[in-house]
Amino acid sequence: LDLYTVDLATVIDKYVGETEKNLERIFSEAAGINGVLLFDEADAIFGKRSEVRDAHDRYANVESAYLLQRMETFDGLAVLATNLRANLDDAFTRRLDLVIDFPLPDTAQRRALWDRCLAPILPGTTDLDLDFCAESFELSGGNIRSVAVTAAYLSADSGRPVTMANLIHAIQREYQKLGRLTLASEFGPYVSLLV
Structure with missing residues (x-):
């Protein structure tokens, strides 16, 4: 299968709602191909939701909620790679079919x-x-x-x-x-x- 690396620099946007639009475009395009989506440094986008203290927190949590829903409906293969698995939201981890840890080489x-x-x-x-x-x-x-x-x-x-x-x-x-x-x-x- 072809591997499509998601460039986080082109996905994450400081304006409210733009990140979700960018992600939707990626998932829609990926639905029409027979390939694998790779999210490198996935903790940057699939990070833990935080306690809502202000509007910024609320919108960050909305982004996570959107991703949770979108990953649930995505029929393709997506690979999330991170060195900081503990920073992934537990809700994402529950939705993963397989988690592979790579230990230090012997x-x-x-x-x-x-x-x-x-x-x-x-x-x-x-x-x-x-x-x-x-x-x-x-x-x-x-x-x-x-x-x-x-x-x-x-x-x-x-x-x-x-x-x-x-x-x-x-x-x-x-x-x-x-x-x-x-x-x-x-x-x-x-x-x-x-x-």
Whole structure:
């Protein structure tokens, strides 16, 4: 089936009622095709309803109520993707046929991700210890990709292939972005490469 990604920037509107009109247009178009609607970062639009304290809250809840009704009558296939499932309204969650959680990859999966992100496109030195990276750093696929990109920039800046020092610095930066502590014990024999 064809996949149609819903661009939230073109859907959400600050004017009352316009978001619902945009969504109606999307659902109507999707009814005539044999495809899948993908709502990425779905928590932005399928978020929890709030207690009504003013007119803004009331209209936000009207938007959620419209979506609940529209999803109920939609015969097609819709995929809601989010990293913040707890932010989805429970009423939406009850209407979902299937909820799939993607756990952090295990060591073997992380090793495959390191290979996929680094090996085929980046020149690397022979000192890259990807087995160590896979075993020592419990990172998601997105984090591993981010580390690979950062390491590539560091190596490009030095004009040399990607080194283990580039990877360690990139992992340290990713830990900082994640708000995780950089523990010397995790970096094992490469602790001396930390900055």
